[in-house]
Amino acid sequence: MAKLILKNINKQYDKAVNTNAVTDFNLQVKDGEFIVLVGPSGCGKSTMLRMIAGLEEITSGEFYLDGKLMNDVPPSNRNISMVFQNYALYPHMTVYDNMAFGLKIRKTNKKEIDRRVREAAEILGLQDLLNRKPKALSGGQKQRVALGRAIVREAELFLMDEPLSNLDAKLRFQMRAEIAKLHQRLGTTSIYVTHDQTEAMTMASRIVIMKDGVIQQVGTPKEVYDFPENVFVGGFIGSPSMNFFNGEIVDGRFISEGFDMKVPDEKLAMLKAMGYVNKKVVMGIRPEHIELQNGEVGACYELLRAKIIVSELTGSDMLLYSSIGPQEFIAQVGSRTIVSPGEEVLLGFEMDRAHFFDFESGKRIKAYDSKQLADAPEKAYAAEPVLRYV
Amino acid sequence: MKQSYFDSMKNREKVLKAVNFILLCFGSLLFLSPLWWMISTSLKTMKEVMSFPPTFFPKEWNWDNYIKTWEAAPFDLYTINTVTITILVVVGQVLVNSFVAYGFAKIPFKGREVLFAIVLSTMMIPGFVTLIPQYVLFANLGWLNTYYPLVVPAFFGSAFNIFLLRQFYMTVPNEMIEAARMEGASHFYIWRKIGIPLTKPALATVAIFSFNGAWNDFLGPLLYVNDENLYTLQLGLQVFKGEMSTQWNYLMAGSLIVLLPVILLFFFFQKYFIKGINLQSGGK
Incomplete structure (x- = not known):
């Protein structure tokens, strides 16, 4: 469970070029919220997520997690778990070992690891696949394992970087509901990145719409749909x-x-x-x-x-x-x-x-x-x- | 009956296959002939070796040449010595180069590209240029007549192996490393638990190359080792090369014995070259 405060965050990849990937990003996330960062590709949403994860350095600004300044904390010490677009499962490990990986690093005792992995497997319907290698799984199953790996850690914050983009339309629809269900069940604060406005509308407690590294609007799906702040948001949210x-x-x-x-x-x-x-x-x-x-x-x-x-x-x-x-x-x-x-x-x-x-x-x-x-x-x-x- | 298009294609394929087969047979015979010459020489008497015209098959098959060879010098000891050096060299090359390559491929740091270029540029320096300075260095360290000069350099990386392994690491998706970082793993842990298992085919290649290098090394031991108790197999074979005459039959028998592990290793590790691991994170 976690509260986030993102204050005047900027990201500049190349100081010489002087263009920001993210400009003056301000957001407060309440405990248990499901925030979706949405925008066209190249709008800085993934960069923002990677800065929260600690995989990218924050050029300027402050990021607080539960009141603690996180700017210089390495990703391994942030207690944040992340799901990647291409799943990033370890191909040489079984589903069980993939999910247990993070717990083993933390030297959790074997019984506890077993309990948590089996619990996560049950939530995600992976019980019968625990001994398989990722190669033998379908896209949807791999995505579930990636989710399972994120939840067994019982981290304070979930980050998801376009987790459904590699799935076909029907499966995406299904997994969307499953992630929403999972969030309701666990109540973990989550930040989800997507370029798909439908995903944003259906899953978010609040949507953050970005363009060219700048927040265009923050609001509940209903707010951004009914009262778009500008032409961009009006055109981006809603289909057609x-x-x-x-x-x-x-x-x-x-x-x-x-x-x-x-x-x-x-x-x-x-x-x-x-x-x-x-x-x-x-x-x-x-x-x-x-x-x-x-x-x-x-x-x-x-x-x-x-x-x-x-x-x-x-x-x-x-x-x-x-x-x-x-x-x-x-x-x-x-x-x-x-x-x-x-x-x-x-x-x-x-x-x-x-x-x-x-x-x-x-x-x-x-x-x-x-x-x-x-x-x-x-x-x-x-x-x-x-x-x-x- | 009129031949169909597909039938004529099949016939053409058959002819092509036959031609290929004959060419390949001829080629392999050509390449095998020196090996046969070795085997045949090793079984001849010295008199037959020297006879003219040379015989392709030995008149008498002197299998006890091999026993005599082995007993001509303390080859048991030489084997233990060689195995010791080889194991140390292989372990060093595999672990150290893999670790360095992981760093060059997966950890972003300032000056990485420049440093890597410098490492690669060491490949341009011919080994013989550094031979004498190296000898002086080891002499000053007091390492002459020990195995240190043969083993320690293996723990300091080699440019080619680093390059090879780095290329392999580049194919491991960054997300996989990042995922492990997020889960709290240190780079050392990731290298050990994810890096090494995923780069096994490349590590096998490095292991084979360094095994070959260490096992067949003649110049190194010749330069640095004087004590006969420290001799390796390659040095040991020199007993058959006298100043007046060389006992070719025993030399060939000894060489064949020494060659055997190398050949076996190639057969054993061949599958690693072919197999390869699908690195697309369990992708298709």
């Missing part, structure tokens, strides 16, 4: 991605190329208050907040005529790749919809759920400032317009 339209706020309407629509009163008031009238903004709306309309219209929908380019059935849903004039976007509708490419349809935009971003900085325009959010997030979110869940 959020649709973005460039435009201007004029006379209470959002004017974009090829169409314009009314901005709901609450949003308009907020935009006015923040001084965005007659200014360029970016409007973002998720595909599931655009619906196909046939006559009856809800109050908050803005109707627009759009042309279907292509429709894609994902099973439970249908994605309509549509266009209004030169602008293309995706609408996510029910799977029973019948439309054909080239057809003109009426689409309803649920504008209550739309977000407006500053055109220059890409930051979401909101009524409160970030200081308020940091001090009292509950209050800050209360200031958000009440959402209508349909």
Whole structure:
């Protein structure tokens, strides 16, 4: 069990080049949290994890584990266990020996080792594989052994570096649930790195979204999904991605190329208050907040005529790749919809759920400032317009 | 019946195989002929060895040449001496070079590449250039007429073996080392428990090379060892080389006996060359 404090952490690989792999990383992790670091490749998330592990030096900043400064503690003395993407099992040892390795180093007595290894094997369903060598295991089984090796140590902190990337889609789905279950059972503070936003959304207690070594947003999956701090987070979290339209706020309407629509009163008031009238903004709306309309219209929908380019059935849903004039976007509708490419349809935009971003900085325009959010997030979110869940 | 394309391909393959087989047989006979000449000489009488034209097969098979050879000098003692030196050299070469190679491959430290380049550059210096300085050094240390000059250098690494083992260590994924570090293992422990088992094929190669070197070393013992009680087998064989004449039959018999362990070792360790360990962390 552990609390982490990461304070102004920077990582610079080459002092001459003067570019940071991680810049001014600040995060406090509560005991038992499951933190997911997510971002595109090269965003510094793995580097951050390796600094916590002690495998990379922290260029500047402080890392505290349970109040103890860890910057110069070697990885072997940190009591942190880590799961690697390629499992990193020892090929010449059996599953049992792989799991017992760390305990043997710590000179745990044989009975205790045996008890812990068998317990971990039971949790992970590895009882029948204890005498096998890694070569004789499937990808999913190897991943389980790697997890087992991490949990037998009963370390204070689990680190996982893209542990599911080498598995096929179905197995990844399964292991995702298993890791979540494992975390619920053990309650060990965990930090998990992935580039897959679905993994982040489904597993995390809090998500840290990174880009170019800088934190873009920290929040629960729901927070980052419903209130993305900027265009990057809006586009990165959620699949299919959020649709973005460039435009201007004029006379209470959002004017974009090829169409314009009314901005709901609450949003308009907020935009006015923040001084965005007659200014360029970016409007973002998720595909599931655009619906196909046939006559009856809800109050908050803005109707627009759009042309279907292509429709894609994902099973439970249908994605309509549509266009209004030169602008293309995706609408996510029910799977029973019948439309054909080239057809003109009426689409309803649920504008209550739309977000407006500053055109220059890409930051979401909101009524409160970030200081308020940091001090009292509950209050800050209360200031958000009440959402209508349909 | 018309021959199909596949039939003609099969026939072609058969012919090719036959040609290959004949060529290889011829080649191996060529390479085996000196060995046969050794065996045949070792079984002849001295008179037959010197006779002209030389005989390919001995007229009389004098198997007791071997017993006479062994009894001509204290070869039992020489064997013990040689075995002692060889074991020490092999142990030293395998352990020390493996340890150094692990460091060069897996522990990042400042100046590592430069240091490694310096180690490699020692390979460029011909052994004979350092022969006299080395002799002077060992003489000053008072190590003449002891095994120290033959054994101690083996515990100070050799550039070629370090290079060979380092290349092998490079194929061990870094994550494996990092995983062990995270679990609390020291580098020494990782080298012992993970490094050595995973580099077994390369270690076997190093062991064979250094065995060969130590076992067949003639110049080293000749330079540093004067006391007949400290003689190795290679020095011992010199008893058959007189100033006037050489007893070729006994020399060949002795050489064959001395050669035997080397040949056996190659047969025994051959599988290590072929096998190799899948280092992809139990991957495919």
